[in-house]
Amino acid sequence: MVRRTGGSQPPGGFRQSSAPGALPLQADFTVELGREDETLELPWVAAESGPRYYDLKRQPEMLAHIEEARSFAELGDFLTVVNASKSVLQSAKCDAWGSCEINPEEEIFAAEWKFGSYVDLLFSNDEARYSFASHEDFIKQLTTLLKQAPDIPASAELLLRRCFYHESESDGYYVTFYLFGYGGDEVKARQQWGIALRLAGNAIVQCSSRLM
Numbered sequence: 001m002v003r004r005t006g007g008s009q010p011p012g013g014f015r016q017s018s019a020p021g022a023l024p025l026q027a028d029f030t031v032e033l034g035r036e037d038e039t040l041e042l043p044w045v046a047a048e049s050g051p052r053y054y055d056l057k058r059q060p061e062m063l064a065h066i067e068e069a070r071s072f073a074e075l076g077d078f079l080t081v082v083n084a085s086k087s088v089l090q091s092a093k094c095d096a097w098g099s100c101e102i103n104p105e106e107e108i109f110a111a112e113w114k115f116g117s118y119v120d121l122l123f124s125n126d127e128a129r130y131s132f133a134s135h136e137d138f139i140k141q142l143t144t145l146l147k148q149a150p151d152i153p154a155s156a157e158l159l160l161r162r163c164f165y166h167e168s169e170s171d172g173y174y175v176t177f178y179l180f181g182y183g184g185d186e187v188k189a190r191q192q193w194g195i196a197l198r199l200a201g202n203a204i205v206q207c208s209s210r211l212m
Contacts, residue, residue: 023108023109023152023153024147024150024151025147025149025150025151025152025155025196025199026147026154026156027143027147027155027156027157027158028156028157028158029139029142029143029157029158029159029160030157030158030159030160031136031159031160032159032160033160033161033162037161037162038161039161039163039164040092040093040120040161040162040163040164040174041163041164041166042092042122042164042165042166042167043055043166044093051066051067053092053093054066055090056079056083056090056091057083057090057124060080060084063076063079063080063083069094071096072096074096074190074193074194074197075096075119075197077198077201078117078197078200078201079091079094081201081204081205082201082204084205086208086209086212087124087204087205087208088123088124088125088138088207088208088212089121089122089124089204090121090124091119091120091121092120092121092174093118093119093120094117094118094119094120095117095118096115096116096117097115097116097117098113098114098115098116098186098189098190099113099114099116100112100113100114101114102114106155106180109153109182111153111182111183111184111189112183112185113182113183113184113185113186113188113189114180114181114182114183114189114193115180115181115183115186115189115190115192115193116179116180116193117178117179117197118176118178118179119176119177120174120176120177121174121175121176121177122163122172122173122174122175123135123138126168129163129172129174130170130171130172130173131173132173135160135173136160138175138207139160139175141210142158142200142204142207143156143158145203146199146203149196149203152181152192152195152196152199153181153182153183153192154179154180154192154193154195154196155179155180155182156178156179156180156196157177158175158176158177158178159175159176159177160173161173161174161175161176162174177200179193179197179200180193181194181195181196
């Protein structure tokens, strides 16, 4: 198994802010290339009556067909940014949800609710899709930028995983991006998630500008 984590954390949890009562956006990355780790196939295929893959980079108008983007405008806006020409990435899958199940490492936010999402991201450039170094460098830069965001009750995790690209019949890589906002109720948690999602979109564009 290959599993590596990045970013500095205090023992047993996220990093802490030096400002009393403040907590910066928590961000970290992990490399998951083990035999039992999650993988992706692109394009992916679901049940006949279920969701399907849309190439939003080449067909941005298909965003209207993605149920999650219709249900959560914040996610739709993020997908628009990620798939725009100013981004070196594009999206493959996504989802969003609210929950009152707080994990032990999330207790630092002193919140009763969290609202989160995941988006599977991949490079638009064919050559970069098969480069481990390109993926690792990008998520390191993105993690660093996210940690510099204003204090906000939110956490982000980037997971570097293996993807099988049917077009080339070859194994490459992709990144699953998890983002959570926290609050006293679902509405407040969703607000924080939306703010963090906008910050993440801006950070992706900033990282992309260095590669264009």
